Amino acid sequence: MYRRFLLIFLYLYALIFSAAKTIRMPNQWAQSHWLVDYRFGFIKRGLAGELFGFLFEKNAFSITVLSIAILSVLYFLIIKIALKTTWSNPKSYYRILFFVIFLLSQYIIFSAHLIGYLDHVVFLLTILAVYLITKNKWLPASVIAVFSIFIHEISVVLMLPVCCFAIIVNQIHRREFFIKNIFSRNLLTKLTLFLILPFLTVVFISFYQEINGENYYPQIFSYLKQSSIPENVSDSVCSAYTKSFTYYFSEQYQHFIQRIFISKATIFYGIPILFSLWIIFKEFKLKQNIQLFALLIVVSAVPLILHSIAYDTYRIWTFPYMILFLGFWILSLKCRAENIQTKHEKLSWWESLFFITAFLFVSLVPAVLFDGETERFSMIIKLILILPILLVLYFLKKAPAETD
Template sequence: MSRKLLLVFLYLYALIFSVLKTARFPNEWAESHWLLDYRFGFIKRGLAGEIFGWFFRKNEWSIALLSAAILIFLYVLIFRIAVKETFRNENSFPRILFFLIFFLSQYVVFSAHLIGYFDHVVFLLTILVITLINRKKFFAASLVAVFSIFIHEISFFLMLPISFFALIVSECQNKKFSFGDIFSKSILSKLALLFVLPVITTISISFFQEINDENYFSIIFNYLKQTLMISDEVAGSVSSAYTKSFTYYFEGQKGHFIQRLFISKCTIYYGIPIAFCLWMIFREFNLKKNIQLFIVLTTAAFVPLLLHAIAYDTYRIWSFPFMVLFLSFWILSSKEITVKKEEVKRLSSVEIIFFIFSFLLIFLIPNELFDGETERFYLPVRLILMLPVFLILYFLKKPQSKID
């Protein structure tokens, strides 16, 4: 089997394993979001349900089919990106390990578990925004970002930071980046073109949320109940999410922020694999020579964790940095921001141990899922399924000769 086929098989194997651990139908929370629209006036997150209602009858099957189509499309895109960027330098073992960890990561696991969530739509639109930025179509990218914020305001944390990074890389492609470059007339004008409308949109939605009264709660609650698809508990939770102010959630959750970020199981189970991915990017693109760019990248990756201050779905939030780092790798690789190495450097013993530890954390340790569900595959099965991965890595660790 050729090296390229082995790489494709490795990524596909990892992706399928992660998805099968938690794949299911959309839960009631996801269904509720697709059911809500602008029939009672403007509400945040109503745009997706509004557009959905133009083309489909809103029921469990149509929501399930649409959710599956969105998720599969996202998987196809990220798989294509991973394969393409690996083939740019298929002798780079750090590159292979980065994508392997990503496909096994909690992000992919939770993406299957939380099928139907608007997060997937936001990341699809983020890929589109990055593509537009790379093509210097900043105003078009801005409009897509505004659209995404109307889909879900979480776009402010997931999309805008990595879009900032993409713009910086695009504009500083042939030189070393410094923070002072941000204040150049050229970059400032493009930043304004890209971010003014999305920021205004986010502020406007936040203001609307602050002044929204409790009467709207009962309207949403009763509507969800009459669909006969949503339980009282979920209808109440969703109605609160759509009507309670951001200040309300911040006051209720801010006390848990430090604990969720630094003193939780996720700090270890998610934090170590995230750190490994970050190190592989640092190593692969020689960011030691571009530290300030690396700081921007790291900031973009960890901005989503600020959501711990306003939301309590800790495990889902901790999964977001994996996807942001994946997009960061794609941005850097496609732009070839750094000087290419003349020779492939071997991983050190410390880096190998770092990888193995990260791999075992995401491959063997089950994640705590929503709705009382548990992951598939018991430990003995996982140990067996782990063997092909290490076998393939053994064959891939030797760089391909130029003759091949």
């Protein structure tokens, strides 16, 4: 019981510390996305605003309440998954370190800073879809994926790869996984059943956007300005809603290599991501199945493709954290289903150094925020606030797991 209390405190404290650095009310970009709907005809990302307008009056207050509710549910599920996954193997210290890094990560920091963004809805739906897949309910998960793509096309790189990973892991014995097994008739059938509806949805939205998207720019721009959205924000949002994917690719692709390999995020985000991958590798004994580990690396890296069409580099770099969080959950559920308990191992000195480095990067390095904002805690305050985390980690390392 003592150990469980420490875990609950640790995870909640880490999440609150991360969110408190940057949390704010929904900015005008987020508000605009909830205001846009199908009143002028079909438009990508219009479903969220359409449903919102059907249920509530569209104003800043209702958007704020909805945004807080969505983020709260997402945080609740994240904490619940982290705790249940940790308790499923209470002797593993690796699991605790993984979730501490995730809860301190830039994903949590940006999720609070970008409250109201449709990304949060996409990840909520992804959690639901993955849960359904683990229960062998492919078609309901596929319908949710379609729904998510209509809310935001970013679902293609955030939701679909991790759902496919869940299907693959759920269908193949973890110790017998080989890439060639993905091409078995049984697994290909399940992947096709899941992907056919989302694929048709993506094709429809893409072609429609290429042909008709820009026709709606004047109406949406005028509507947003009448809704008290500043002209520069209205223009940016209208471009995001009406410009084609090929337009953004032609504008941004030349920066892709630099954003992946030669940016500050490459170091400050990349090292904690590498540590998270290492923890997964060790925790689930993936040395015995390197092909499964390689598949997870690919799935977690897929969101970085967005660097070729979007300029918000730091936001995009946060997505692999959430994908790895979901991947850890999927692998943990598979181990539980196969009744596999990984052996408890002590951290080596270099693993401890690796953790400390990743820990300092996610907890102390200031995030580059939107709208010219900065984190509200100074370096001194952050140094003081991380002490309870280190103290609880020390006690958890010393506390006997049998007390669970």
